[in-house]
Amino acid sequence: MSQQFQGRSSHGQLEKKFEPPIEIPKPVQQIRNIHVTGVIRDASKTIHYPKQPKIQIIKVPQRCGSNQTVCSVQGFSTLTYDDIRPKEKEESVINKIMRLFTREVDPCKCLPYQNNTCIKAKEWLGNYDVDKLKTKYSNLLESKCEPKIIKQINLDVERTHPLKNYPQKLSDLQQVLIAYSKYNKIVGYMQGMNFVAAGLIYHADNYVAFELLRKLIDLLQMNDLYSPMSPGLSKHIQLIDYLILTKMPDLYQHFCINGVKVDMFCASWLFSLFGMMIPIQKQVKLFDCIFRYGWTYIYQLIIGFLLYHQEILMSEDMTGIICILSQQNYRIDDNELEVDWDELLDASLNVKISKTFIQEMHMKYDTKVQTFKI
Numbered sequence: 001m002s003q004q005f006q007g008r009s010s011h012g013q014l015e016k017k018f019e020p021p022i023e024i025p026k027p028v029q030q031i032r033n034i035h036v037t038g039v040i041r042d043a044s045k046t047i048h049y050p051k052q053p054k055i056q057i058i059k060v061p062q063r064c065g066s067n068q069t070v071c072s073v074q075g076f077s078t079l080t081y082d083d084i085r086p087k088e089k090e091e092s093v094i095n096k097i098m099r100l101f102t103r104e105v106d107p108c109k110c111l112p113y114q115n116n117t118c119i120k121a122k123e124w125l126g127n128y129d130v131d132k133l134k135t136k137y138s139n140l141l142e143s144k145c146e147p148k149i150i151k152q153i154n155l156d157v158e159r160t161h162p163l164k165n166y167p168q169k170l171s172d173l174q175q176v177l178i179a180y181s182k183y184n185k186i187v188g189y190m191q192g193m194n195f196v197a198a199g200l201i202y203h204a205d206n207y208v209a210f211e212l213l214r215k216l217i218d219l220l221q222m223n224d225l226y227s228p229m230s231p232g233l234s235k236h237i238q239l240i241d242y243l244i245l246t247k248m249p250d251l252y253q254h255f256c257i258n259g260v261k262v263d264m265f266c267a268s269w270l271f272s273l274f275g276m277m278i279p280i281q282k283q284v285k286l287f288d289c290i291f292r293y294g295w296t297y298i299y300q301l302i303i304g305f306l307l308y309h310q311e312i313l314m315s316e317d318m319t320g321i322i323c324i325l326s327q328q329n330y331r332i333d334d335n336e337l338e339v340d341w342d343e344l345l346d347a348s349l350n351v352k353i354s355k356t357f358i359q360e361m362h363m364k365y366d367t368k369v370q371t372f373k374i
Contacts, residue, residue, distance in 0.1 A: 133207050154174065177189055184214075187227055195275030196272060200287070236295075247351070251310055279341065289349065
């Protein structure tokens with residue numbers, strides 16, 4: 001691994017080791033300055049975007065040993081982007097720079113009492129027809145829903161602590177979950193979906209949050225996880241068990257000695273996609289990575305989370321381990337254990353897990369016998 005974690009206690013600072021990068025001479029490239037205007041901050045530091053931001057690309061003299069495009073944004077520090085090809089069309093460059101800009105400065109300043117779709121939610125959704133989405137969502141709400149599903153949704157909405165102080169958002173959450181249960185009748189509704197949907201509703205109007213929930217569940221192929229009896233849960237548990245064994249053998253042995261099994265602490269993380277634990281304001285990076293990397297990032301985050309707490313976990317017995325890894329300790333309103341989620345979400349990307357390997361293993365899993373056919 002070119003970048004490694006070291007274990008840490010719950011209140012320490014996450015440490016990383018870096019091996020010196022191998023310097024490879026880069027060919028001479030033409031640098032382009034990208035100037036973005038019309039993006040401003042007000043007195044409260046809220047970021048405002050014009051409907052059509054002006055972006056100017058200026059060709060500058062060639063510079064040796066660099067392949068960066070510099071993006072000067074009004075009101076912000078200069079940004080750099082390494083993925084611009086010299087002869088790339090200007091429109092493509094602008095799109096890339098805007099995506100970079102929205103990631104780098106994290107423009108999402110959503111508040112739970114706002115009722116609009118932020119730029120991040122639009123990025124996750126991609127191209128879409130507003131009228132079609134609204135019509136689809138409205139038609140679903142008008143159709144019938146099983147009373148027992150509505151009853152369970154109502155119970156879980158009240159337990160969705162990230163939105164507990166915002167009654168309107170809880171009402172929106174209920175509507176989105178009911179709409180999805182009608183759309184996906186195979187799954188209906190499953191506990192844990194409320195936390196996933198809550199994170200999306202925080203950034204989007206109801207009809208967009210519904211479409212994002214649909215897209216996310218389809219992308220991750222979560223029907224087998226959210227279906228009755230959760231036949232796909234064992235697939236993820238077995239893979240996570242293997243990853244802990246290979247990435248953290250000392251911790252794996254410690255778990256075995258103390259009788260700790262992965263499903264004792266990991267199931268709720270999977271059902272909620274960490275929505276039970278990560279503060280809703282910090283979930284932008286989470287959704288960015290899930291929509292981009294899928295299950296690979298979720299596994300990276302699980303290993304990263306264990307590495308983050310490895311030192312303290314190694315000193316605990318079964319009761320202490322389960323207590324530390326319990327989502328109750330990371331509730332937004334309790335905040336019993338301090339976690340730098342921004343740092344952890346970024347650092348987890350450095351956990352080396354092959355996306356190809358994960359995809360191949362998922363394909364080899366037999367749900368009926370709940371084993372991998374190697």
